Each structure stands twice: as C-alpha cells, then as structure tokens.
Amino acid sequence: MGRLDGKAAIVTGAGQGIGRGIALVLAREGARVAVVDINPDTAASTVKEIEARGGRAAAIRCDVGVRAQADAAISAAAQAFGTIDILVNDAQRIIGEINVEDMTDDVIQQSLQSGFMGTFYFMQGCFPYLRANGGKIVNVGSAAGTEGMARWGAYAATKEAIRAITRVAAKEWGKYGINVNAICPASMTPAIEIWMKTNPDVFKASLAHMPLGRYGDPENDIAPVVLALVSSDFNYVTGQTIMVDGGAAILR
Ligand SMILES: NC(=O)c1ccc[n+]([C@@H]2O[C@H](COP(=O)([O-])OP(=O)(O)OC[C@H]3O[C@@H](n4cnc5c(N)ncnc54)[C@H](O)[C@@H]3O)[C@@H](O)[C@H]2O)c1
Incomplete structure (x- = not known):
C-alpha cells in the first residue's frame, strides 16, 4: 500500500533535479505522475525510471510559461489519469549573476x-480538478528570495511572487479543501552543480551556512517533505513555506 494510491499528480520540471526526485517519490507511493518538462528527453528518462520501479507515469513536453502549452499539458494529464489530485510547480528557468x-x-x-506565470497557469488550470476532491499544491520558492540574494534580483523577485500567490490561493481555496504550500529547498542538482563549478568560493561559503553541512539529495531529502505536504498527514497545514535547506535559514 502506497500513501498516494489512487492519486494523480503533475510535477513540472520533473526531467531532472528536484522535480525528478519528487516525481520518483510520488510514484513510489502509488501516484500516477505526469512528468512535465520543457526537455522531452529528460522527461522521458524520468518516466522510464518510474516504470522500471513498477510505477505509472506519462511524459509531457511543455514550456510551463506558455499558457496554451500549460493548458494542453493539464488536459493531457487529466485525460491520461482521469483526474488531478496533486500539483507540484517546480519548473523554473534559473537566471542569475546579474546586478x-x-x-x-x-x-x-x-x-x-x-517561474511565476508557469506556476500561476498550472494552479489556475488544475483548480477545477483539485476542487473536485480537495487537492494539494506545492510550489517552489527559494532562500534567494526570502533573503534577497545579491546578483539574483529577477530570480529572487520571481520566487517571492510564487510564495505570495501560494498564500493568497491558500486563503481563497481553503474552502474547497485545497492545501497550498511552498518549499524553499537546497539540493544538489544539475543546476547547482553548474553554479558550484562557476562560483566555488560562494558555494563553499553557502555550505558554511548549513548546520547539516551539505546540500540535500532531491529524492531522499527534498521529496519526502513534499510527500508529507501532499499526503493526508499535512491536511491541516496551508499557506506555509517550509525551508528544506539543512537549516541554512537559521544561520543567516
Ligand atoms: N537546487 C537548489 O538548491 C534550489 C534552491 C532553491 C530553489 N530551487 C528551485 O527548485 C526548482 C528545481 O531546481 P533544480 O535545482 O532541480 O533545477 P534544474 O535546472 O536542475 O531542473 C529544473 C528543471 O526544470 C525544467 N524547466 C526549466 N524551465 C522550464 C519551463 N519553462 N517549462 C518546463 N520545464 C522547465 C528544466 O528542463 C529542468 O528539467 C526550481 O524552481 C529552483 O528555482 C532549487
């Protein structure tokens, strides 16, 4: 018995990194997962991994920032699975190092x-499905936004806009039994590996600010928190941001 047996989930940005880890864990717990990514090859490879472990998934190529593509992806997922119970908005074009x-x-x-528009398109497009059975949404913010990371202005502002609409939707959609929360992760992913190589000193300094002394693993450290948020364990939590960052936020 999985904790998400019978549920259907959409995870955007699930071709690699944190989104991939979340998709693998939701599928392991019995959810059928729509693996949405702008990169069809990585989306297909996440689906292969899920299927190899006995799970069910469908790859959907989509640029989440294009309304028509977002709507088409949501329709494809609903058609494949009959419903949508869980939405995880992870996809983000990560652009920084600019004053x-x-x-x-x-x-x-x-x-x-x-980031923001993609999250909004998927929240709005999934709303009719989530309202039907009391669904769960997890959006992805960043400490770059909560702290105001120098040289990451556009990204930081985007992530704070995502946290803002998370709180607003939690207030508006609570009456439908929809929980809307956010996480701010710190995790070793292809994006962070590139950043680590180009900014070794900043990366070292960031580790010094982590009580647990390491970046989290997408599947083993970040996804379990998302699993808790989308399972019935966290039915009474909404509008919150959980810092899944090895404790970094408390040392800053
Ligand atoms: N890794 C971290 O430490 C960290 C820290 C804070 C926030 N985040 C956030 O976590 C999320 C995942 O980060 P990651 O490190 O795994 O990044 P990543 O770049 O390794 O993976 C992001 C995935 O999103 C996809 N994507 C990008 N733009 C897209 C679009 N327009 N439409 C559809 N798919 C798109 C990419 O193809 C990729 O598969 C992002 O929202 C990121 O901002 C990550």
Whole structure:
C-alpha cells in the first residue's frame, strides 16, 4: 500500500533535479505522475525510471510559461489519469549573476514567465480538478528570495511572487479543501552543480551556512517533505513555506 494510491499528480520540471526526485517519490507511493518538462528527453528518462520501479507515469513536453502549452499539458494529464489530485510547480528557468543596475526586461521576463506565470497557469488550470476532491499544491520558492540574494534580483523577485500567490490561493481555496504550500529547498542538482563549478568560493561559503553541512539529495531529502505536504498527514497545514535547506535559514 502506497500513501498516494489512487492519486494523480503533475510535477513540472520533473526531467531532472528536484522535480525528478519528487516525481520518483510520488510514484513510489502509488501516484500516477505526469512528468512535465520543457526537455522531452529528460522527461522521458524520468518516466522510464518510474516504470522500471513498477510505477505509472506519462511524459509531457511543455514550456510551463506558455499558457496554451500549460493548458494542453493539464488536459493531457487529466485525460491520461482521469483526474488531478496533486500539483507540484517546480519548473523554473534559473537566471542569475546579474546586478540590479544591469538587469534587462528580457531577463526579468524570462524568469517571471517560467517561474511565476508557469506556476500561476498550472494552479489556475488544475483548480477545477483539485476542487473536485480537495487537492494539494506545492510550489517552489527559494532562500534567494526570502533573503534577497545579491546578483539574483529577477530570480529572487520571481520566487517571492510564487510564495505570495501560494498564500493568497491558500486563503481563497481553503474552502474547497485545497492545501497550498511552498518549499524553499537546497539540493544538489544539475543546476547547482553548474553554479558550484562557476562560483566555488560562494558555494563553499553557502555550505558554511548549513548546520547539516551539505546540500540535500532531491529524492531522499527534498521529496519526502513534499510527500508529507501532499499526503493526508499535512491536511491541516496551508499557506506555509517550509525551508528544506539543512537549516541554512537559521544561520543567516
Ligand atoms: N537546487 C537548489 O538548491 C534550489 C534552491 C532553491 C530553489 N530551487 C528551485 O527548485 C526548482 C528545481 O531546481 P533544480 O535545482 O532541480 O533545477 P534544474 O535546472 O536542475 O531542473 C529544473 C528543471 O526544470 C525544467 N524547466 C526549466 N524551465 C522550464 C519551463 N519553462 N517549462 C518546463 N520545464 C522547465 C528544466 O528542463 C529542468 O528539467 C526550481 O524552481 C529552483 O528555482 C532549487
């Protein structure tokens, strides 16, 4: 018996990194998972991994920041699984290392479109399905936003907008039995590996600010928190942000 038997989930950005870890764990617990990613190859490989472990999943290629593609992905998932009970908005175009004075409209737009607008499109598009049975949404913020990380202005602002709509939707949709929460993770992923190689000193300093002394593993450290949030264990928690960061937030 899995904790999510009979449930259907959408996980965006599930081709790699944290989204992949979340998709694997939700599937392990019995959910059928729509693996949504802009990269069809990595989406297909996550689905293969899920199926190899005996789970059920469907790969859906989608740029979450394009409304028509988001709507089509939601329809495809609902058609494949008959319902949508769980939505995890993980996808984000990660663009940083730019000072505020050098930021362009294009950088801000790309960050907002993939992060905030993508999250919004999926929340709005999944709402009718989630309302039917009392669903769960987990959005992904960042300590870059909660702390205001220098040189990451567009990304930080995007992530704080995501946390804001998380709280607003929690208030508006509580009456339908929909829980809306956010996590701010710190996790070793392909994105962080690139950042670590290009900014070794900043990376070392970030480790010094982690009481647990390491970046989390997507599947073993980050996904279990998402699993708790989307399972009935956390039915009475909504509008919250959980820092899944090895304790980094308390040392800053
Ligand atoms: N890794 C960390 O420590 C960390 C820290 C704070 C926040 N986050 C957030 O966690 C999430 C996952 O981060 P990650 O480190 O796994 O990143 P990653 O870059 O390794 O993976 C992101 C995935 O999202 C997909 N994606 C990007 N833009 C997309 C779009 N427009 N439409 C559909 N898919 C798209 C990518 O193809 C990729 O598969 C992001 O929201 C990120 O901002 C990560």
